[in-house]
Amino acid sequence: MLKAEFGIPMAISLAQFALESGFGKSDLCLNNLNFGGIKHKGAYVCYESKKAFYLAYAAVFSQCCYEGIDRNNVDAWLVALERCGYAESKAYAKKLKRIIENYHLNTL
Numbered sequence: 001m002l003k004a005e006f007g008i009p010m011a012i013s014l015a016q017f018a019l020e021s022g023f024g025k026s027d028l029c030l031n032n033l034n035f036g037g038i039k040h041k042g043a044y045v046c047y048e049s050k051k052a053f054y055l056a057y058a059a060v061f062s063q064c065c066y067e068g069i070d071r072n073n074v075d076a077w078l079v080a081l082e083r084c085g086y087a088e089s090k091a092y093a094k095k096l097k098r099i100i101e102n103y104h105l106n107t108l
Helices: 002-006 010-020 027-032 050-060 074-084 092-102
Strands: none
Touching: 010 074, 010 092, 074 092
């Protein structure tokens, strides 16, 4: 769904969801259906459905700082995530890359 409809590589989405949700075990994921650690005005957002989360997640990547990236290049996405400030951690892109490599997500 995310790749076909929004151009977000599956490897990126799955790595982000794994990291941000504690591999599906975090309260944020279980209680708020927020698999991607999405915040609004500094607070984590609660979603009423998985579809609502996916639409909000895709909307993040429609921001202008994500324009012009090679949508099929995972490394370009990692650079864009860091440049656009998706996460506060300066090691965010490295963590995602490690998850992608460890779980062979680039093969999906």
